[in-house]
Every structure is written in structure tokens, then in C-alpha cells.
Amino acid sequence: MAIMLFVIVFISSCKKEGTYSKETPSINNNSLMRAGDDIVENKIVKFFLRMKYVRENPNNVECKEWNYTTDSTVWYIEAALNYKYAYKWQYEGEEIHSDLYNIDSSFLVINSNNSDGVFNIVKLQQTFDIFALELEKLYQNTNADSKFFVLNDIMVKGLTSSNDLKLMQFMVIGKANQILPQNGWIWGLNMGDCSGGNQGIDATDIIMNKLSQQRSQLQRPTGHWGFVSVDPILNGQNGWIYPFDVPIANGVTNPTPFANYLLFYTDKGANDPHPCISNSNLDWYVNNILSIEALNKPLNEEISYTEITSTVSSSMQTYGLIHEIRPRYGELVFYKYIIPID
Numbered sequence: 001m002a003i004m005l006f007v008i009v010f011i012s013s014c015k016k017e018g019t020y021s022k023e024t025p026s027i028n029n030n031s032l033m034r035a036g037d038d039i040v041e042n043k044i045v046k047f048f049l050r051m052k053y054v055r056e057n058p059n060n061v062e063c064k065e066w067n068y069t070t071d072s073t074v075w076y077i078e079a080a081l082n083y084k085y086a087y088k089w090q091y092e093g094e095e096i097h098s099d100l101y102n103i104d105s106s107f108l109v110i111n112s113n114n115s116d117g118v119f120n121i122v123k124l125q126q127t128f129d130i131f132a133l134e135l136e137k138l139y140q141n142t143n144a145d146s147k148f149f150v151l152n153d154i155m156v157k158g159l160t161s162s163n164d165l166k167l168m169q170f171m172v173i174g175k176a177n178q179i180l181p182q183n184g185w186i187w188g189l190n191m192g193d194c195s196g197g198n199q200g201i202d203a204t205d206i207i208m209n210k211l212s213q214q215r216s217q218l219q220r221p222t223g224h225w226g227f228v229s230v231d232p233i234l235n236g237q238n239g240w241i242y243p244f245d246v247p248i249a250n251g252v253t254n255p256t257p258f259a260n261y262l263l264f265y266t267d268k269g270a271n272d273p274h275p276c277i278s279n280s281n282l283d284w285y286v287n288n289i290l291s292i293e294a295l296n297k298p299l300n301e302e303i304s305y306t307e308i309t310s311t312v313s314s315s316m317q318t319y320g321l322i323h324e325i326r327p328r329y330g331e332l333v334f335y336k337y338i339i340p341i342d
Contacts, residue, residue, distance in 0.1 A: 038333070038334070038335070038336065040079075040228060040333050041083075041333070041335050041336065043076075043079075044076075044079050044080055044083045044228075045339055045341075047076045047079075047080055047124075048080060048084075048341050050066060050121050050125075051080075051121070051124070051125040051128060054066075054121050054122050054125050055125060058122055063120070063121055063122060064120065066120065066121035067118035067119060067120050067121070068118060068119045068120075068121070068124060069117070069118055069119075070117070070119070070156070070165065073119045073124060073127075074154050074155075074156060074167070075228070075229065076124065077124060077127055077128050077131065077154050078152060078153065078154035078228070078229075078230060079228045079229075080128060081128070081131060081132060081135065081152040081154070081169075082151065082152050082226050082227050082228065082230070083226055083335065083341065084132070084341050085135060085139075085149040085152065086149050086224055086225070086226040086227075087224050087226070087335070087337050087341070088149070089139060089147070089148050089149035089173075090148060090149070090224060091148040091174065091176065092146065092148070092176075093146055093176050093177055094177070095216070096213065097176055097177050097212060097213065098177055098178055098179070098180070098209055098210075098212060098213055099174045099175060099176050099177065099178060099208075099209060099212035100144075100174075100175045100178045100201070100205055100208070100209055101150065101172050101173065101174055101175065101205075101208060101305075102138060102141070102142040102147075102172070102173045102174075102175065103170075103171065103172050103173075103307070104134075104138045104171050105168055105169060105170050105171065106130075106131065106134040106168075106169045106171070107157070107166065107167065107168050107169070108127055108130065108131070108166070108167045108169075109160065109164050109165070109166050109167075110123070110127070110164060110165040110166075110167060127167070131152075131154070131169045134169060134171065135152060135169075135171050138171050138173055139173050142173045142175060143175075144175035144176065144178075145176075146175075146176040146177060147173055147174060147175050147176065148173070148174045148176060149173065149174070150172035150173060150174045150304075150305055151170075151171075151172050151227060151230055151304050151305050151328065151330075152169060152170070152171055152172075152230075153169070153170040153230040153231070153328060154167055154168070154169055154170075155167065155168045155169075155170060155231075156168075172305055174212070178209060180198070180206060180209060181193055181197070181198065182279050183195065183279060184276045184277055184278045184279055184281075184282075185198075185201075185202055185203040185206045185276070185277055185282065186202050186203060186274050186275070186276060186277075187202065187203050187264060187266075187274070187275050187276070187277055187310060187321055187323070188202050188203065188204060188309075188310020188311075188321065188323070189202060189274070189310060190202050191274055194276035202310065203264070203277045203282060203310070203323075204308040204309060204310050204323060206282055207282060207285055207286055207289065207308055207323075208306070208308055210282065210283065210286045211286055211289060211290070211306060214286075214290060215303075224334075224335055224337060225332055225333065225334055225335070226332075226333055226335055227302075227304050227330035227331065227332060227333070228330060228331050228333055229301075229330055229331050230304055230328055230329070230330035231328065231329065231330070232326050232327065232328050232329075233296050233298070233327060233329070238326075239326045239327070239328075240324050240325070240326045241263070241292060241296075241324065241325050241326070241327070242263070242322065242324050243259070243261035243262070243263040243264065243265035243322050243323070243324075244261065244265075246261055246262040246263060246288070246292060247260060247261055247262075248260045248261060248262060255280075255281065255284055256277075256281045256284060256285075257281075258275070258281075262285075262288035262289075262291070262292065263285065263288065263289070263292075263322070263323045263324070263325065264277065264285060264321075264322060264323040265320060265321070265322045265323075266320065266321050267319065267320045269312065269319050269320060269321040273321075275321065285323070289306060289308075289325060292325065292327070293306060293327050296327060296329075297329060298329050300331065301329040301330055301331055301332075302329060302330065302331075302332045303327060303328070303329055304328045304329060304330045305327075305328050306325055306326065306327045306328070307325065307326040307327075307328070308323055308324070308325050309323070309324055310322070310323055311323075311324055
């Protein structure tokens with residue numbers, strides 16, 4: 001995963017909420033009203049209008065009054081990115097699909113320079129533009145005949161000693177309808193299938209591919225669905241769920257040759273460093289992950305994407321190979337997109 005560091009000047013807190021201070025200027029308010037009655041969409045469109053205005057008038061005195069809390073800074077930048085690109089790069093294909101994904105991250109350090117602890121709209125606009133550029137690069141570098149936007153998650157990664165805010169952008173682009181062999185796959189390390197082919201992907205990719213077949217790409221003729229307030233679960237492990245968190249219930253027989261967890265785990269990696277997971281066992285893990293997603297789903301939110309990685313865990317006593325997952329959920333909103341967003 002490529003990591004890029006950008007430094008920008010600004011401030012902020014951590015929970016994603018859609019609040020803001022001063023109202024949008026009177027400019028373009030007639031256009032805003034055509035966005036319809038949806039409150040969330042109106043707020044996002046209003047934010048786009050503000051960004052457009054300050055790009056053209058960055059030194060306008062009135063702009064100094066348009067400030068956002070940390071929570072609102074994260075919510076608006078993330079909501080705007082998902083709003084724009086879920087529409088711009090919509091999934092175009094059959095309802096039944098089989099996808100792979102291109103994932104990347106980028107980072108910003110926002111310098112604190114305001115004693116009120118708020119961010120000015122000019123700084124939000126600059127941050128949005130940088131994150132949008134990184135998302136555009138990922139999309140352009142995704143090699144697929146049919147590709148589409150999956151999600152963008154803006155995460156607070158903490159504060160520096162001088163109270164500068166660290167933001168991370170987690171980006172996912174889908175590669176639609178990838179036809180893959182239905183034989184077994186090596187557990188991880190991008191080692192391909194069990195016959196030695198298809199190196200560059202592994203069982204974690206195949207599980208995500210199979211999960212995609214369970215997702216509905218929601219579309220409507222007059223608009224599109226998108227997510228706001230995207231987040232992993234709050235579990236003290238940065239949203240990650242490990243095999244040890246999901247043991248098989250007592251009395252249930254494990255159909256796989258591996259340890260008794262709902263996610264892949266083996267402590268025999270030292271003897272078999274590249275275990276193969278059969279196609280039927282991959283299906284078993286997929287069904288388990290669907291159950292874990294449902295169990296952890298917050299009220300009034302839907303699954304947006306589940307990240308799956310492979311990890312080697314070792315100590316003086318044990319040597320294990322595991323899969324870990326990080327489900328992300330968000331509020332699903334229907335947008336009319338009556339006002340084009342460039």
C-alpha cells in the first residue's frame with residue numbers, strides 16, 4: 001500500500017457529525033433549492049457551493065466567518081468525496097457481480113493555528129482538493145475494463161504534540177466482474193492459488209470477491225445511493241476483528257482443517273508456511289464474515305466495505321497465520337443529484 005504525506009495548515013476533534021457555523025452566502029441559493037428536500041444532500045451541496053466560492057474568492061472577508069469544528073470538518077470532507085465520486089464513478093453492470101478491489105491511503109497533517117479550535121472553509125477546500133486528487137490517481141491507476149467507486153473514509157489518526165490534527169484517507173476502487181479460478185487459494189502474502197498461478201492475489205482477495213457477490217449495487221434511474229459517516233466499529237482494536245474474537249460455539253463442528261475460529265487461523269505455519277484453503281472452505285469463511293458483519297452492524301447503518309488482510313503472528317511459544325477483518329458501516333442516503341457537481 002502506497003502512503004503519501006501532505007502537510008496543510010488547520011485545526012479540529014473526532015466524531016463525524018454534520019454541523020457547521022455560519023450560513024452559506026446568498027450566492028447560488030436558488031440553485032441550492034433545486035437540490036430537493038433531502039436535508040443531508042442540501043448540506044453537502046451547500047458545502048460544495050462554499051468551496052466553489054472560496055476557490056474563486058479566497059481572500060473574501062466573509063469567508064473568515066465560515067468555520068467548522070473538528071467533527072464537522074471530517075464529516076463534510078468525507079461526505080463530499082463520497083457524494084461526488086459515488087455519482088461520477090457509478091457501478092455499471094449486472095446485479096450479480098464478482099469484484100476485486102484496489103485500496104490505498106493518503107495522509108494529511110493539519111496544523112493548529114486558531115485558538116477557537118475550528119477550521120476555516122478555505123482550509124477545508126484545500127484538504128478536499130488534495131484528497132480528491134489522490135482518489136483520482138487511484139482510480140486512474142486501477143487496471144480494469146469496468147471500475148467503480150466503493151468508498152472513501154476520512155479517519156482521525158490523532159494529534160501531534162503541538163495539537164496538529166492527523167487525518168487519513170482510506171480509498172477503495174472496485175474492479176467489476178473479475179472471473180477467477182474456483183480452486184483453492186494460498187492463505188495470504190499475495191501468493192496466488194494452490195496450483196502456483198495467479199500470484200499477486202491470495203485467499204483474502206478471493207473472500208472479498210465472494211463477499212461482493214452478496215452485495216447489492218444500489219442504483220435508481222433518477223439518482224444514486226451514497227454513504228455518509230463511514231467508520232469501522234469501535235472495539236478498542238481500531239475496528240479490527242481477529243479470529244480470537246470469534247471462536248466457534250461449543251458443540252459446532254469445524255468443517256475446515258484449521259483452528260476453531262470463524263476467521264482463518266492456523267498455528268502450524270512453521271511446518272506449513274503456505275497453507276491452501278479449499279474453495280468450499282473459502283465459502284465457509286465468507287458466510288462467517290457475513291454473520292460477523294450483521295452482528296456488529298450499528299443501528300440505522302449498513303455495511304459499506306469489509307477490509308480483509310493476512311498476518312503472521314509469532315512469539316517464542318507460538319507461530320500463527322491469521323486473517324483479520326475490519327468492517328466499515330455508514331448511513332445510506334439517496335441523492336437526487338439535480339445540481340451537477342464537477
